[in-house]
Amino acid sequence: MEKRKIKIVDTTLRDGSHAVSHSFTVEQATAIAGGLDKVGVSLIELSHGDGIAGSSINYGMSKVPEMELLRAASKVVKNAKLTVLLLPGIGTIEDLQQAKDNGAQAVRVATHVTEADIAIQHIKYAKSIGMMAVGFLMMSHMASPEKIVEQAKIFVDCGADYINLADSAGHMVPDDVRARISALKNSIEIPIGFHSHNNLGLSVANSIAAVEEGASYVDVTCRGLGAGAGNTQNEVLCAVLDRLGYDTGVDLYGIMDVAEEIVEPIMQRPQIVNTASLMLGYAGVYSSFLLHTYRAAEKFHLNPRDILVELGRRGMVGGQEDMIIDVAFELSQQKTR
């Protein structure tokens, strides 16, 4: 029997950018993109960690403008599709055109899991200029399978090439993934991808669960480089998919070498699950909540972990950081009652 083909989407140069404070140099980006291309990765994502035009005081400045990195990477990427991430509200259609002009062939347009509609214009524009376009739903643990299907259909209707589901907080267990991916598989015709974080130590298992339910694209980074506990480790997932009889098209020893010889030397810290990242996964909240939470905890003499759990319970989303202080105040009142 022919092996089922799984496309490996490496986002070391995008999600991994968070873990090196957006400090990739032209030399590093070229080495990584070139290495990934050579070993058979399907898509290579390169952008500021928060997507194109993310470089800012608020989200962290890129050391080298991403357009320059893209241009350099485009010279060495021969077989893979060079891809950018775009978060509507941060990146614009103008930025997307610029990314294409600098060599990007695909864009993934990412929105909160319930807000696919704000991505319609970007996806339509990408398709109109001949780019591959992917609809990307973040924080998907916060929505039911039914809600996710509804949102995915918005992407399908505007012409997306595939739907990528993201467990942005690393909160899901394999059964959570199975429920969501199988619902999509049963409802939409275009391919499905999955993006995982390792906050609960489950990113490889969740990715395998997604593949088993029908996902055909999987997001990874070399050595798991990424925000918080990091992403699914590329070389590890490729080894497991190989063991399980899938065809990733990736040369296994080759990707191990890219991770160990090119990416690991660049890393600023090992990608481990510490208390902070574990709590983000356990509570199911954005990593951007962490700093605000620690500040609020100090102010109100609370355990920051109790605040994170409460934020998760209330389903707080990115952009609501201001409300953390209110939640902390309420918790402190309950405590003194």
Place this chain on the structure above:
Amino acid sequence: MEKRKIKIVDTTLRDGSHAVSHSFTVEQATAIAGGLDKVGVSLIELSHGDGIAGSSINYGMSKVPEMELLRAASKVVKNAKLTVLLLPGIGTIEDLQQAKDNGAQAVRVATHVTEADIAIQHIKYAKSIGMMAVGFLMMSHMASPEKIVEQAKIFVDCGADYINLADSAGHMVPDDVRARISALKNSIEIPIGFHSHNNLGLSVANSIAAVEEGASYVDVTCRGLGAGAGNTQNEVLCAVLDRLGYDTGVDLYGIMDVAEEIVEPIMQRPQIVNTASLMLGYAGVYSSFLLHTYRAAEKFHLNPRDILVELGRRGMVGGQEDMIIDVAFELSQQKTR
């Protein structure tokens, strides 16, 4: 509904000992054992990494004799059972008696998955002196569920309190675990435990699979400290089990603090999946093969990874390190043919 109870078996002071070159001091062992006891761990295993009497030129010398560490730990362990590991052939019944005299309340007698019979005398002796005794099957990916049941019954017949199945090479995927644990669950009456390594990034998922199939003891270490890619990370597994509605009896924030404040500062390197540990898991071979393999690869101008895969294919077991050179020779002959 009452939550199902899962007993957490922390082996930071035994399997974790490999990852600090058996250098635990009395102060460190006391701090770790005391911390684990306080937060509600059920069993605390403390021995040389290769079990009692493992300290030797061959397996690595312990900085502090394990009997001294045991004695110190026994003074702070109030609720958990202080446990030792014993590998017949390395440790003896005399060593076991000495461990009991120094405070050990339980022993886990570990053999290769097909050699349970060499543990009978040790388990019977342990029971005769009032210790808890556990039958421990290593490298269990190398045996079928049926074979494992047969071996487990040897332990049951000699009075073992529970059976612990170990994925010593970190080679299994969740379905491998499910097949083995469910076979045991259907065939024996005593409790079942599971011991995992993270070489394929699956230790948390495999432990969850074991629990779902009926295992009630799970081996872990703080921060995953252990040989190769390390063990299942205690604080992460406790968080996931809590999310899934199991009762570990472990204070979640407490175990996070033990890992971050007591264990992490002692670690000599972060517990990551690098090429070496990934290859051990992928090939399914003992970590003791690694050094011999690299030497043989150099001698015969081979990729060490090809040798490891071949060793796994042939089902080579610990003690057969001498044959690695023969395998390398054969591979080199094939290459030049």
